Amino acid sequence: MIKNIIFDVGMVLVNWDPHAAFQKLGFDEKTEEAVGNATVYSDAWNESDRSVLDSDEQLAVFVQNAPDYEKEICMFWDNVGMAIYQYEYSRAWIQELKKKGYHVYILSNYGKWTYEHTTEALSFLEDVDGQVFSFEVHQIKPEPEIYQTLLEKFKLTADECVFLDDRRENVEAAEARGIHTVLFTTYQEALEKLKTYGVV
Template identity: 55%
Template sequence: MIKNVIFDVGQVLVAWEPVEAMRALGMDEETVRAVADATVHTSDWDEADRGALSDEELLTGFIRKAPAYEAQIRNFWEHVNRAIYPFPYVGEWMRTLKDKGYRLYILSNYGAWTYAKTKDQSLGFLKDVDGALFSFEVK
């Protein structure tokens, strides 16, 4: 008998759309490519999820990869929450599972900076889970 349900976060409970967020911030396609290639398309992003880099190290590394785009990188950095938003079904889905007696858990790769910028707006479902473990917390 199933008693527990464990969810990933990205592309299960929330969308992860960094390129769309960059476009929404007014970046043209060349800038989007440069900023994405210097940030979310790097191994540094994975290291952030792993909790291996501080926020300062991460941002400095991004800028070092594309110094001509520093302003745009900083803009995306400050507005990373625009890249992450809950799917419309999440609230009802979680409540339905809880009402049926399932215990709900989160196990997900997620960076500390991204978590700090999105926990209130996009991760509201955390109040409905019985436990959560994010990669940045355990390295």
């Protein structure tokens, strides 16, 4: 019996659209490609989710990837919140699940700097029972440790949980820990998939 619903954040509860941020900052195509490859499309971005480095150290790594674009990389870093907004359904969905008696948790790869600059987009955190963000524990999905951290922190039984994430590798890692899963594509499809676990 499912008692706990665990949500990923990016592309499930909030939109993550770096291209929109680059456009708002006025970057031309060449600049967008250079800044993107130095930041969000680099391995360094995944490590920024782990947040072992502080924000200045992390920014220095990005700049090192494209020194000629230091100014633009700094602009994006300072305005990363432009890339994220909450979906219209997100908060109401969580509140509805809570009303039905489910416990709701967050398990997300999310950098500390990004978290601090997107509090409005994360307003649904007021409604959840708990969260594990990668920056808090210096672990990232799909590493098995982060799933175990969530289960242990909130004393959850894996078989009583269903986890929604848009990335197949993250879903498969959760399944390996005995957690039920939904590979998220759209809100409506997720509702249908949750019904197969008796979540209505």
